[in-house]
Amino acid sequence: MSAVSLAPRALYQEVAELLRQRIFRRELEPGSWIDELKIAEEYGISRTPLREALKVLAAEGLVTMKVRRGAYVTEVSEKDLADVYHLLSLLESDAAGVVAERASPAQRDELRGLHRELESAIADRDRFFAINETFHLRLLEMADNRWRLQMVSDLRKVMKLNRHSSLFKTGRIEESLAEHRAIMSALDSRNRDQAMQRMREHFLNGLEAAT
DSSP states (O other): OOOOOOOSSSHHHHHHHHHHHHHHTTSSOTTOBOOHHHHHHHHTOOHHHHHHHHHHHHHHTSEEEETTTEEEEOOOOHHHHHHHHHHHHHHHHHHHHHHHHHOOHHHHHHHHHHHHHHHHTTTOHHHHHHHHHHHHHHHHHHHTOHHHHHHHHHHHHHHHHHHHHHHTSTTHHHHHHHHHHHHHHHHHTTOHHHHHHHHHHHHHHHHHHHO
16 A cells, blocks of 8 residues: 655644544544554554554544553443533533624624525535534634633544434434524524523433434
């Protein structure tokens, strides 16, 4: 196999992103051992930047390091998933409350535009998933708390180890879209409490679909 061409900047970060996407695409399955020699050869790199990349992924929760056994793609238990959804519910509902109160007209227009894109993507699962992520990310950015944003970003990476199968269960996309309509309605009406409640319900329903 020919070596993958990598950009010269922060090599271990480039490698981390390549591996991250392979994990999300299920090319590296949860629970599978990561063959460092094979991957280093495939990417045409030494094992040093690869090991640094694995440390990054371990810090994100995507990789589990086992003593004398190497690195494995993390397997997410039902408790792990419940814990992640619980924290996301707390953090993102708080962000929704902030945005309901403080968002500018331009920011509300942006969220409405993303919601319209979500409505139009209901027949395209991959596109729906991508727009859904963008909506949540932009809402968090608008809430303007970088620590919350960082925590949610890391939690969502762990959630993605299971996310596709849960979102794509029969009827879940339609349910998720209805929940987004309710969230958007609360944001439009500047109702902080309702926005927080609708976001909490969104994550509660998401967890039920995921387990």
